[in-house]
Amino acid sequence: MYLLLAAHPHGATLQEVTQAGDPHPEAPEPRLISAKELAAVVRRLEQQGGQPPRWIWHRTRDWYPALLASGVELDRCYDLSLCGSILAYSQVTAHTEYARNADKITLDDLQQPLRALQPPPASAEQGALFDDPGHRSAPRHTAEELRAEYAAQQAALVSASPADNRRKRLQLLLAAESAGAMIAAEMQHAGVPWREDLHEQILADYLGPRPPLGHRPAKLEALNTELRGLLNSPGLNPDSPQELMRALHRNGIEVKSTRQWELQESKHPAIEPLLAYKKLSRLHTANGWAWLDAWVTNGRFQPEYVVGGVVSGRWASRGGGALQIPRQIRGAVHADPGHKLIVADASQLEPRVLVALAQDSKMAEAAKGKDLYAGIAAQGFGGDRAKAKVALLGAIYGATTGESGRLMPQLTRTYPRAVGYVEQAARDGEAGGTVTTRLGRSSPPPSEGWFQSQQSTTAEEQRRADSIARSRGRFTRNFVVQGSAADWAACWLAELRRRLRAMRADGSVQAELVFFLHDEVMVHVPEAGVEACIVAIEEAAKAAKELLFGPIPVEFPVSVAVVDSYDNAK
DNA sequence: AATATATGCGCG
DNA sequence: AAAGCGCGCATATATT
Structure with missing residues (x-):
């Protein structure tokens, strides 16, 4: 009906x-x-x-x-x-x-x-x-x-x-x-089960007691004092990139920005407390007491999920930064008494999706085990897993320089089909075309302005146009993989929902889906229902693979953790 | 004073 | 301008 x-x-x-x-x-x-x-x-x-x-x-x-x-x-x-x-x-x-x-x-x-x-x-x-x-x-x-x-x-x-x-x-x-x-x-x-008391304990451990409104927590204040001394800048506000940059330059620290990765290069004694300050300051501003007050009510964090919020088919979210819950505070995500959290994620989902999309049998061979990167390493990178991972992710994202750029030829030699698949998507995008995921979601066409930007005359304009075209190529290259992974995840989720509903309906297990993040789900379940839920999660993953790709010999393993607290998952 | 953009950093 | 995709949020800074 x-x-x-x-x-x-x-x-x-x-x-x-x-x-x-x-x-x-x-x-x-x-x-x-x-x-x-x-x-x-x-x-x-x-x-x-x-x-x-x-x-x-x-x-x-x-x-x-x-x-x-x-x-x-x-x-x-x-x-x-x-x-x-x-x-x-x-x-x-x-x-x-x-x-x-x-x-x-x-x-x-x-x-x-x-x-x-x-x-x-x-x-x-x-x-x-x-x-x-x-x-x-x-x-x-x-x-x-x-x-x-x-x-x-x-x-x-x-x-x-x-x-x-x-x-x-x-x-x-x-x-x-x-x-x-x-x-x-x-x-x-x-909502995500969220223990406010545990969150506050974490904040107290990192930052000290809750400060009055508009004041820095004790530990941040102490670091600030130390910094002002080490940089001979008595009035320094380290939250101001401009002030900070000037202070660093005055002390002979020649950075072009105040980003962590760049600061790490310097050996100056002020760097360590500065990085510590930035880390703690981030916790305080992004997920501190104000966050807790704003977003957690009655032991639940209830963000809004925006389906269709990302063109690739991934979900976006609104409210509380649900897609970026930092590791530091995951200890506050805690099952209710008598319950467990089951945290499941699809291992190396995007590379596996690429294998299936491209029907690359050589890479499928490497994907037989639980650790795809190790498999790739064994086949073409002398067992160096880190290298294999960087190379493969580089192919999916369109890396051209740095280590992963250098590894591309090696990857292409071993897996011409897989690399060819994303290369084709990149060329389609560079030419102004659109690309499509496994289930049929297509990338948006370029704007009219885009085509105009490609009609360049001078050499300078041409350079700029090429750069814009390449940027679009990286987008479409990634779109086919990220979007097809989102297709898979959507089916996984829908199949899991069906199974959980059936178990709820027959009274066997009262499990709830409480969180989803691209390739990861969290189920909140009474302890007695854990085993049944794990089966449901794994069956749903199998079903999703069949629905997308049929009976091909590529596995999409899920890693499952049964925990009281989110920080104990993986 | 209100609004837009830049910066930086968290997550996959 | 972090190599290389996608997102959200807080704060600083620029613009109106």
Whole structure:
């Protein structure tokens, strides 16, 4: 059953449609549901017997958080905004009317938030918000508009070529992207278990007691005093790069910037305390007491995950820097009593994805073991694992200089197919073309300005144009690998969600997905459910590989850690 | 005073 | 200007 939900000034319009997006011939007319009764109606439809419906809506993040807050969890959805973005740009559907009209319909339009249904009436009193005229505005999209949009998207999908399973894979991508949107909302709803007391202990150990507002913590203050002495700069504020640079120069430390890596080169006695200051200052400003106050509530860190926030298909995030939780404070991420955290990450995901994409059998040989870099080292780098790693990552990122640049010819000799694959992607990008991930997400085309920049006349302009072209080549080179890895991760996540939901439904294991970061997931689970969860994580990884690549002889191993505290994972 | 850009650093 | 991709955030600094 396909149920379309559209915003309405007084709540929502519900309409049953066919898979293709036509009005359902036997279903009743579209039905108006008040904001107040929405959650209950959705729950009833979700739980009536048989296969749960697929909810079709403009944007998952406008609807789902409120439903979750009301205790309603759904099985499947179709996110018109996210799927529309993919279909509008995908080369798999580039020939369709949908793609041609895309900039008219379109993304700008689709990505505007719907204002009609504001966040959840979590309680009866808050429901009153809806009666406040100030919060009411006409919805941007009627049910009919959304139905037509859905029908157009399905038509585009159906007219994609079935050859080589491209259509099937694109369909899979749309399903995975929509599932990802639900998972993102569910993870935000659940939050990462965060022990404020442990976090404060960590801060106290590194920085000293919590200082009054606007003051440096004791340890930073002490380091600052030491620095001022060592650099003969009594008024120095080391947080000011300009002041710091001048002070360093006065003391004969000839750096061009105040970055760590450059400072490390100097032997001056002020360097050590300076680096220590920078390290601690970073902790204080980025994840100190202010961070804790702002982002952790009732023992949970609840960042917003932005599905579709990165063109490659990776997720972005908002609030609290969820994608950059530093190692220093991971000890504060701690399972509830009687629970464990299962932290699983896909080992060396991007290189393995490259192996599968390029069908490089020689590199697949190297990828047989758990440690791909060791395998590569044994085959072509005299057993030097570090070298092998630098070379391979350099190929994926487009390194031209430095050690990894120098190692490229050696890598190319041993693995012409794998290197050839990313080289081709780079050349496509340099020429202004677009590239596509395994499941069919395409890189955005260059802007018109880009093509203009390539029409250069003078030698100086030409140099600049080449540099811009190469930069785009590095982007497309990386896009095919990073984006296909994101395809894999999306399927992994969706498959894992399915399994966890099944276990929750049969009452066996109450496990929750609480964190996701590119190639890593965290599940919070009662101790008794740990084994079942590990199986689910591993099975989901296998399933993801099959879905993307079929039965090819490339493994995507996951490393799993069962811990009380995140800092004990890997 | 408000807003935009640069710097630096954290994560994958 | 860290070789070489992607992101977010806090602070300093520049611009209006």
